Amino acid sequence: MPLTEDEKAELVAYLDGELDDAATQAVEAKIATNPDVRAELDALKQAWGLLDFLPKASASPNFTNRTMERLSLERAPASASKSTPMHKAGSLLGPIGWAAAILVALGGGYLISLGIWPPKPPPEPISEDDRPYVEHLRILEKWRYYENVDDLEFVKKLNHPELFGEDPS
Numbered sequence: 001m002p003l004t005e006d007e008k009a010e011l012v013a014y015l016d017g018e019l020d021d022a023a024t025q026a027v028e029a030k031i032a033t034n035p036d037v038r039a040e041l042d043a044l045k046q047a048w049g050l051l052d053f054l055p056k057a058s059a060s061p062n063f064t065n066r067t068m069e070r071l072s073l074e075r076a077p078a079s080a081s082k083s084t085p086m087h088k089a090g091s092l093l094g095p096i097g098w099a100a101a102i103l104v105a106l107g108g109g110y111l112i113s114l115g116i117w118p119p120k121p122p123p124e125p126i127s128e129d130d131r132p133y134v135e136h137l138r139i140l141e142k143w144r145y146y147e148n149v150d151d152l153e154f155v156k157k158l159n160h161p162e163l164f165g166e167d168p169s
Helices: 004-015 019-035 037-052 063-082 083-117 131-137 153-159
Strands: none
Touching: 004 037, 019 037, 063 083, 063 153
């Protein structure tokens, strides 16, 4: 009676020394009592013995280089998958996020500074009555000291010679 595939696999494992002690004893008992198992074991031993007479393959001279190239190519798809458009977009999110955070911080700082230091109102237009005084300011030797004067009345008072100890006549 022919052996099942499981029994054949058990015999191969027995020949390879892969069985534990209990399984090895069970297979040896079958070999001793069953002639079909013994015949199959002999056939397997002969097949293993014939393997020794087959020509042995030798590696080609560039085997190592080809193997290393294949290994690097197998690793390449993993790194190539990182360069997919989705990964490129993901890698841009960090710098774009930082740039956006900086812009938000600058904008927020500017708005807060407006609340702390409100901008100066634009200067009032010079009336025609005050224009001669302003024009004379530029002629003065130290006119830069008066450039930022907020009160034009102060500048008008400077036009009186008696303030400086000069004779009004």
